[in-house]
Amino acid sequence: MKRYKITTVFLTCLLIVLGLQSHARQAEKGPLRVAVVGTSHGHVPWILNRKNKSDVTLAGVYEPDKELAAKRIKDFKLSGELFYTDLNKMLDQVKPEAVVAFGSVYDHAMVVEVCAPRGIHVMVEKPLATTLAQAKKMEALAKKYKIHLLTNFExxxxxxxxxxxxxxxxxxxxxxxxxxxxxxxxxxxxxxxxxxxxxxxxxxxxxxxxxxxxxxxxxxxxxxxxxxxxxxxxxxxxxxxxxxxxxxxxxxxxxxxxxxxxxxxxxxxxxxxxxxxxxxxxxxxxxxxxxxxxxxxxxxxxxxxxxxxxxxxxxxxxxxxEDPFAYLADVVSGKITVPxxxxxxxxxxxxxxxxxxxxxxxxxxxxxxxxxxx
Structure with missing residues (x-):
């Protein structure tokens, strides 16, 4: 009986230590590196104008429309060095842990096709896709490459x-x-x-x-x-x-x-x-x-x-x-599980x-x- 109690206490202490180590590793890791793919969506200010947050850092922005990119740089007082017109180049250079898609709904499938094989998690604006065929393909890629694929609704x-x-x-x-x-x-x-x-x-x-x-x-x-x-x-x-x-x-x-x-x-x-x-x-x-x-x-x-x-x-x-990017950061870090x-x-x-x-x-x-x- 005593041996059982000692073992239980030992296991409890071990779990606490492991939990503290996990939190310490997460703290050392720093904020989630997020890249934006597309800026045509009217909700993109949610991420481009997100300030004073320690959980997420903006690593890069893909926007092929140079005129629109210039507008975003001016409107949100961002560095032009963050912006790319080549998606693959951006992903390979800035190496984001997650991507948030703010282009057309049709482009969501392309975003997952490019990000999933790289192990990059994706959050898209609602809805997930324009067609069921697209949605099923995206689902298959997310499962194959074990990435989180989230859809954000206000x-x-x-x-x-x-x-x-x-x-x-x-x-x-x-x-x-x-x-x-x-x-x-x-x-x-x-x-x-x-x-x-x-x-x-x-x-x-x-x-x-x-x-x-x-x-x-x-x-x-x-x-x-x-x-x-x-x-x-x-x-x-x-x-x-x-x-x-x-x-x-x-x-x-x-x-x-x-x-x-x-x-x-x-x-x-x-x-x-x-x-x-x-x-x-x-x-x-x-x-x-x-x-x-x-x-x-x-x-x-x-x-x-x-x-x-x-x-x-x-x-x-x-x-x-009440902040989708805080949710994304906690999902990717493993702090929470998507129900x-x-x-x-x-x-x-x-x-x-x-x-x-x-x-x-x-x-x-x-x-x-x-x-x-x-």
Whole structure:
């Protein structure tokens, strides 16, 4: 018995020492070396303007458009030595540990094709890919070369969404999910004044894979896949509209997507025609509902509640990364593990592209698309 206690104490001490050594090695390693591939995305200021952070350092920027590169250098007061017009040269010279892709969605596949064999981790802006074929190829490369391939959604940072997930799946606050309604979008890329380089690929059916359906439909598919713990839908029905063909002649500017599961349904309303920007979600269960109105504000009502009540939640109340690059750094360092079918996860985001591709087919044919998920 004494020998057992001594052994247990010894093992505990050993694990503590190993843990301290691991932290020490990570501290010695320093901040994560990150390179940016493409700067046409309107979200690129998130990384180029990220200052006073010890977890990530900007190692290089690939931008083949010299005029756009000059604009980024000027706007963000960056050294021209950071910028490259040859992607392979940049990767070989600066040797980043991870790459963040801020070009077109179509280019995401190319980024993974170049980075994966080098063992470089990748985080792309939503959605993962323009087609399911692209997504599956990217998934295969990530698994073959054992890299992290993450997809960044703004709604991944919302404490309200994390709290909604907790209430629905941990405490069973509303009972089994029956219907989820998700609204995402804004007045339109032109209407909100996005840059020309961003507008050009957002409104290109190849480079973006579609219009509002791709740009904002992906949020709902991502959140619902997470809420359903990765369960695959059985069918998808979608209707797209073109309310502003003079502005968006090549792509849809409004989409309604109905995603059916054996015991639940999700209605995704994605649009470039909302009167204001919105990212909100309504979850209805057997015995109550949870509304995430924005990143912090919620409305709730459970079975025994006499009336609805409001809740304000922040990252102090529920752990959530409000900075995607901090999340990337902690994943690559091994500090955290990406949850299976979590919002950033590869399996979730392959499913997202599967839903979006089925939605595009449904809108085109006018028929419900049955999904064979075997």
């Amino acid at each position: 709604t991944s940072w919302y404490p309200s969404n994390a709290k909604a997930y907790q209430l629905v799946n941990d405490s069973n606050y509303v009972g089994a999910i029956r219907k989820v309604v998700i609204h995402d979008g804004h007045q339109g890329p032109k209407e909100i004044g996005v840059g020309k380089e961003f507008f050009d690929f957002l409104t290109d059916p190849v480079l973006n894979g579609g219009g509002a359906l791709m740009d904002f439909g992906c949020y709902g598919a991502n959140l619902m896949t997470h809420l359903m713990h990765g369960q695959q839908p059985v069918s998808v029905t979608a209707v797209t509209r073109q309310y502003k063909p003079a502005i968006y002649p090549k792509v849809d500017d409004d989409a309604t997507i109905i995603v059916n599961y054996p015991t639940a349904q999700c209605v995704i309303q994605a649009s470039w025609n909302w009167p204001f920007s919105r990212k909100d979600m309504e979850i209805y269960g057997e015995t109550g509902y949870v509304f995430a109105l924005d990143n912090n504000n919620m409305r709730l009502r459970a079975k025994n509640d006499k009336k609805e009540h409001s809740l304000v939640v922040t990252s102090k109340e529920i752990p959530v990364y 299976e079918n979590g919002l950033y996860s590869l399996e979730n985001n392959v499913t997202v592209v599967r839903i979006l591709e089925a939605a595009k087919e449904s809108a085109k044919t006018g028929k419900t698309v049955l999904l064979n998920t075997k």
